[in-house]
Amino acid sequence: MxxxxxxxxxxxxxxxxxxxxxxxxxxxxxxxxxxxxxxxxxxxxxxxxxxxxxxxxxxxxxxxxxxxxxxxxxxxxxxxxxxxxxxxxxxxxxxxxxxxxxxxxxxxxxxxxxxxxxxxxxxxxxxxxxxxxxxxxxxxxxxxxxxxxxxxxxxxxxxxxSKEDKVVLVYDLGGGTFDVTVAEIVGDKVTVVSTEGNHTLGGKDWDAELMSYFVAQFCEKTGVTADEIYEDGDVLNELILKTEDAKKELTSKNSSSFTLSMGRGKRAKLEVTVEKFDEITRHHLMSTLELTKIALKQAATKTSSKGKSCDQFDEIIFVGGSTRMRQVKEAMKKEFGVDPQVFxxxxxxxxxxxxxxxxxxxxxxxxxxxxxxxxxxxxxxxxEVTSKSYGVEAQIGNSMMLSHVILKNDAIPCSNTETYGTLAHNQRRVNIVVYESNIMEENTELSFGKRIADGQLDLPAGLPARSPIDVTFSLDRNGMLNITAVERFNGSKCNIIVKTEGLSESExxxxxxxxxxxxxxxxx
CATH class of the missing domain: 3.30.420.40 (ATPase, nucleotide binding domain)
Incomplete structure (x- = not known):
């Protein structure tokens, strides 16, 4: 099977x-x-x-x-x-x-x-x-x-x-998400070095910009308002599909056009050139380039099997249907001097x-x-590496901060331990509040993180302030996280298995x- x-x-x-x-x-x-x-x-x-x-x-x-x-x-x-x-x-x-x-x-x-x-x-x-x-x-x-x-x-x-050892930059622009990953290929093994991205950026956003352009054009030619178009479900959905078709047509042609009709005899031919399309969507393209540069900056701290820093990649690999847009290939080649391979x-x-x-x-x-x-x-x-940092809420100086135990781009699976201390004499419990973030610094403000789990560690009586507590984060290959907190004096232990809030196994x-x-x- x-x-x-x-x-x-x-x-x-x-x-x-x-x-x-x-x-x-x-x-x-x-x-x-x-x-x-x-x-x-x-x-x-x-x-x-x-x-x-x-x-x-x-x-x-x-x-x-x-x-x-x-x-x-x-x-x-x-x-x-x-x-x-x-x-x-x-x-x-x-x-x-x-x-x-x-x-x-x-x-x-x-x-x-x-x-x-x-x-x-x-x-x-x-x-x-x-x-x-x-x-x-x-x-x-x-x-x-x-x-x-x-x-x-x-x-x-x-x-x-050839099975030649190489470092590749994988630029993955899909319909709704964007990822960029630096990976080393040695023989049959792929080792991810760094990763960046935005899971709310993709070809759909190029479509939205192009559709807004068509809406403005239709309003100018017919006198209807944008609200009238967006409130007409049939017209709006027709426009969505025709916009997608127009974007695809621009991958091989210099212009695209179609006719859109509304009630009351409102009808107009809408058109766009590839130059205009590139202009109105350039900010999305630039976002992907900036994220690519961040991934390369992170890769520069690691060394490939050839002894070079991993930001010195050999090939750019294009993945995802939205990489078919001409502007993407042109921009990547201009920025990095490498002709991308469409795979x-x-x-x-x-x-x-x-x-x-x-x-x-x-x-x-x-x-x-x-x-x-x-x-x-x-x-x-x-x-693989982790695309997020994970840590706990802890007092750093006089402020409550997010103290990371696992940092973004750490190799996984991994298990890291940090030691913290109790805040007061005879403290009877510690709240273990778990966060994930996109920050690669050891400590950061809590507002930069997302709270994903919490647990409680009960403590024996009489512990002095600053009694050590070891907090271990274990992250598996699938990105699933387990946290263990252990008080050293008599081994009191707390286990936290992070689960999606609101959806248990029974659900x-x-x-x-x-x-x-x-x-x-x-x-x-």
């Missing part, structure tokens, strides 16, 4: 599997395509449609269609209401997964169970846990959650014939995930893999039962 890799994308999703020889197969959907739109339409309380039909129906039934649900992952206040029922982002993502699974089972004749699901490198703990929950709700055994650019680098390294932008992530799924699902004996003690086949294939099972009674189809 195969294990599968799933690129659960913001705009499109893709699925692949790998055999024991490392041959990777993209699993087509039942429409015969390699990618499936990550769009869900709620037809009735007991039936939903996922994919091309749902995307097309965004014009006809906008209130029943959900787009870009990936941007809501890990946010408990972004549930959706349809036909009198409430659906969490995890549930909606699970519907997309169920469509992918159903199609794969029909196309291969094999049951799908074991999977690796990819996420943006810049996803935090809540988003990663929500993605794993989505897999569980869909009835899957989630072997791992892996960063998208890491998966792409693994796929790229696997197809290199299967829609499929690379799923391919790498499939390879990892294969290795995570097989227990290969050490004598056949050449691994060291305690290593797995997957360890031989990749080494996952309840949601799984709810979604199982809803029919998922392609609408054909």
């Amino acid at each position: 195969y294990a599968y890799g799933i690129d659960l994308g913001t705009t499109y999703s893709c699925m692949a599997r790998a055999d024991q020889d490392g041959n990777i197969e993209i699993i087509k959907n039942i429409e015969g395509k390699n990618i499936t739109p990550s769009v869900v339409e709620f037809i009735s309380p007991t039936e939903i449609v996922v994919g091309e039909t749902a995307k097309g129906d965004a014009i006809l039934a906008p209130d029943n269609v959900v787009l870009y649900i990936k941007r809501s992952m890990g946010k408990q206040d972004e549930n959706r209401e349809h036909h009198g029922q409430t659906f969490t982002p995890e549930q909606i993502s699970a519907f997309i997964l169920k469509k992918l699974i159903s199609d794969a089972e029909q196309m291969t004749g094999e049951k799908v169970s074991d999977v690796v699901i990819t996420v943006p490198a810049y996803f935090g703990f809540d988003e990663r846990q929500a993605t794993e929950n989505a897999g569980k709700i869909a009835g899957l055994n989630v072997l791992g959650i892996v960063n998208e650019p890491t998966a792409a680098a693994i796929a790229y390294g696997a197809q290199q014939k 299967e932008p829609d499929e690379a992530v799923a391919r790498g995930a499939a390879l990892l799924a294969h290795f995570l699902s097989t227990d290969q004996p050490q004598q056949t893999t050449g691994l060291g003690e305690g290593q797995s086949a997957a360890d031989e294939r990749f080494s 996952v099972m309840t949601l799984q039962a709810q979604t199982s009674v809803i029919k998922v189809s392609d609408g054909a």
